[in-house]
Amino acid sequence: MSVPPSDLPFAPTLGSTAVRTPTTPAWVSKYLVRVVSLDVLVGVVAALLASLLRFGEALTWQYVLLSLFIPPMWVLALGLSNAYERRFLGVAVEEYRSVTRAVVGVLAVLAVSAFILNVLLARLYVLILLPVLLLGGLLARFVTRRWLLAGRARGDLMQRTVVVGRADAVGALVRSVKSEPSQGLMPVAVCASGLDGDWNMSSDIEGVPVSGRPRDAVAVADRMGADVVAVASHPDLAGKALRRLAWALEERGVELIVSPGLLDVAGPRLSIRPSSDLSLLHIERPAAGRRSVILKQLMDRTLAALLVLALSPILIVTALAIRFTDPGPILFRQKRVGIRGELFDIYKFRTMVVDAEAKLAALQARSQGNGVLFKMQNDPRVTKVGAILRRYSIDELPQLFNVILGDMSLVGPRPPLPAEVAEYEPDALRRLHVRPGMTGLWQVSGRSDLSWEESLRLDLRYVDNWSPIGDLRILLRTFQAVTRGSGAY
Known part of the structure; x- marks a missing residue:
């Protein structure tokens, strides 16, 4: 039995005289x-x-x-x-x-x-x-x-976007788009399925009004004057339905973006493998080949040695400032967990009083960290010189010697404490597949202001997608994050 055109997704708008004239934003x-x-x-x-x-x-x-x-x-x-x-x-x-x-x-x-x-x-x-x-x-x-x-x-020069898909996937996509305005997508309406009630009973998802079901996407795009329709991962929006949607949007000059539901897989790892009747998405393995690892270690140690030479005046002045302003050692040593769970001694300039570790238990209840990491603004254990060193991350510079020794990398996940690793869920253990770094994605994306979940997501994204060129980009962004001093305490 043939299906009436009105029952086909997106069919009512195809070939209609009311089709919106394509315009350039x-x-x-x-x-x-x-x-x-x-x-x-x-x-x-x-x-x-x-x-x-x-x-x-x-x-x-x-x-x-x-x-x-x-x-x-x-x-x-x-x-x-x-x-x-x-x-x-x-x-x-x-x-x-x-x-x-x-x-x-x-x-x-x-x-x-x-x-x-x-x-x-x-x-x-x-x-x-x-x-x-x-x-x-x-x-x-x-x-x-x-x-x-x-x-x-400033909220200008944006593309009006209708987000389509299952309610939970739509919510995740809207959050991602809003957190990165540089992508230029401004969600103006949502067409969602899987809601608790009928669509007209739900006011919004993540602050974006619900304007219909997925089958209403073209009509909503016309009504909202959308430039883009973004389809979140949805089992019903694939194959013929997605093709019809693409045809309908093509007539209107509206762009179609599809999220494949692959979280944090970078573009260089994705490629299309065509066949006679369908296209397959090929996902390359992370860049963990021996040649890439050797290149990363060579680049790390060379740059670290050059940085030690270039920054030696700052290292000497900092060491003298700590020595003459607070009794105790210049360097702070602590056991951290490195690649494959191996322990190593991390080096930092001492920024706290000598008995800081003994006072930690009394301050745990006042932690402003992200659930797993202890962080606290105006920590009473931090010395006056230490506050300056922390603000501009000068206290981290001795870790350059950890990089030269091969315990750390210039770029990688944050080196965790053994006690933190003991609390890791299985997914978090993947952070230990690469050497920890002096800086990383989470440091240049908000530093201590991020939640534990967001910090973990960024670290896992780095582990799965790192490359030498990507490391250089993060190093350049690190300079901006350090000079701003945001999230450093």
Whole structure:
């Protein structure tokens, strides 16, 4: 028996005369105008520099003509490399990759053109032109992204989003989107199933109004003027139903985002494995291969040794300040749990009174930590010099010697105490699969202000997705977190 069209998910809106006309969000137009203008400027500057530095006053008309073609060629190469693709705008990694592909494209065009026309291009001209295009293109995207992120931090330049799926998955997705405004998604409505009552009896999920069931997603997107429909993991929204939804949104120029329900699996570990009748999502194993581990250890120890040399004046001044302001040892040693549960001695500058451990039991009831970790603002055991050292994480610098010795890494999960490991649930033990670090995802995401669950989630995300390039990014973010001093006490 055939099913009436009205009973098919999303079918009533397909082919309807009331279909919303596709429009380009205002923030996209603003972003494109800025980035294209900067790209044209980069092309002009690159052509001028290459011409003047290579030829000076001896510039020939052939290179004048070539230089006139460089700016439009550069913009065209970026366009063909998806640099202006709407879904990649504001996504740093993809935008930067597109610049690299565009530079390779320009090089290929110059080489092929020179071969066909049987002319010899000045090598210095090309060697100046391409690096300027590369650096200028990256800088243009860095500047426009800063403008975009600043606007999104104020709640502007956002994409109106309808979230669809089962109520619990929708709630998790809404929380995730709200916690990261840099993604540019602003939930304006929810279409959920699995509610305690009928949908019109539930006022909201995570502060977002419930406007219907999943089958009503297209109608709600039309009514709310949505730019994006985000589908949370839902067994009923797959296969034909999801395909119909994609068709309906395509007619309206609305983007479709699907959460596969894979928590904290980073993009580099995901790839599509196509087959004749379906596409499979392939998840690579975490980067724990021997070559990656050796590279990480080599990078850690080299950078740690260089940092010890560069920061030696600070280390000496700090040691003297502790020695002359409070009686007791300069360094604080404590047993911590490292990779595979091995114990090691961690080194820090002493920031508390000598008998701090003896006074801990009396302060446990006043802990402002996150359930497992003891933290306390205005801890009476902290010395005056110690408060300054903690605020800017100077007390952590002796751990550079732990890195050199191989007990720790520059980046990794926080090194736990044996007593904390004894309270770990099974999932938390995965933190011990990598060396603990001086800094990590949780340190640059809020430090002591995070809950234990959030700290654990970030540490597990790092364990499953770490890479040498990712470590460098975290080190750069660490400098910002330390200078702000947020969450440090």
